[in-house]
Amino acid sequence: MDFREKLHFEERPNDLFAVGELLVDMISDEYDDTFLSSGYTKYPGGSPSNIAINAQKLGIRSQIAACVGNDGFGEFLLERLRQEDVNTHFIQRAEESTSLVVVTKSRATPIPIFYRGADYRLAYTPQLEEALLHSKLVHFSCWPISRLPSRRTIERAIDAAAAHGVRIGFDPNYHRMIWQAGEDGVSYVKSILSKADIVKPSEDDAERLFGPDTPANQLEKFLELGAKLVILTLGKDGALVSNGKETREYATMASEVADTTGAGDAFWSGFYAASIKGYPLEEALRLGFAVSAYKLKYTGAVVDLPRLEDIKSQYRL
Incomplete structure (x- = not known):
């Protein structure tokens, strides 16, 4: 993955296939790290769904596979996807509550509380496999690999993608709270890194996986575990990106911060859209940061x- 070259994708009918969680974000109406806010507003959430919606707005074809409950929140999420013209054919329903995250509105790092239900009931089906193999790129995060049976769904998706030339993007957004008590989620996440083409940890993700260290050292740890392209985001300090041979620094493009929820997902969608559209890796990275x-x-x-x-025009890229 040379910074000056375009990423290669097999020609397929669909561009991006996001697999994983579709859930509700309940974000505090006030800036508050203590959860004492008197009001919360619901927003559609879940990293894969955020990325699929954003990517479609940016001009590429996207689909999502996820599982929601047979409840009002599930209907809310499905209706939002329909409004965004995102195909809901691969959204499964379960007799569990739709998963949600209660999160503090923040200009720094939002603090989440997780309520898991239907999201990890996602099953590997012939329809899901067909959609995967008709896509250029598959994306997933730590949510679906943190619980069974969705972990097995992702494992099968990874194997199928690797066997058929589908690019793999992985967001190693490890949170201990989404794993079952007593399970070594850190070791499992580390074992997945070598199977992905593109990995984008935040500085917080890296610390949760490896402990405190310098950004340069954290980046090297991902590479040592077999990650091919590592994009380590550092908040207001920008990012470090390495393909294993060359490391580059990127400054943040953010001049105004109202809420950091979904900033990483916005980067993913911008980076994917630019890569699919044929921009060289260097430019695709900058466009990802611009969308964020x-x-x-x-x-x-x-x-x-x-x-x-x-x-691209607004940020003069």
Whole structure:
């Protein structure tokens, strides 16, 4: 993955297939790290769904596979996908409550409380496999691998993607709270890194996986475990990116921060959209950071993004 070259994708009918959690974000109405806020507003959430919606707004084709409950929150999420013209054919329903996250509105790192239900009931089906093999790129995060049976679904998806030339993106957003008590989630996440083409940890993700260290050392740990392209985001300090041979620093493009929820997902969607559209890796990374900077000006993980080319012009890239 040379910084000056385009990423290669097999020609497929769909661009991005996001597999994993579709859930509700309940974000505090006030800036508050103590959960004493008197009000919360619901937003559509879940990293894969955020990325799929954003990517479609930016101008590429996306689909999502996820599982929600047979309840009002599940209907809320499905309706939001329909409003965004995202295909809901691969959304499964379960007799469990729709999963949600209660999160503090924050200009730094939002603090979450997780309530798991239907999300980890996602099953590997012939329809899911067909959608996967018709896509150029598959994306997943730690949510579906943290519980059974969805972990087995992701394992099968990874094997199928690798066997058929589908690029794999992995967000190693490890949180101990989403794993069952007594299970070594850290070791499992580390074992997945070598199977992904693109890995984007935040500084907090790296510390939860490896303990405190310098960004340069954290980056090297991901590479040593077999990650091919590592994008280590550092909040206001930008990012470090390495392909194993060359490491580059990127400054943040954010000038206004209203809410950091979904900033990483916005980067993923911008980076994926730019890569699919044929921009070289160097430029695709900058466009990812530009989309993230645009999102940071608004509250909620999914905002009204313009087309990628408009963001490119706005940030003079």
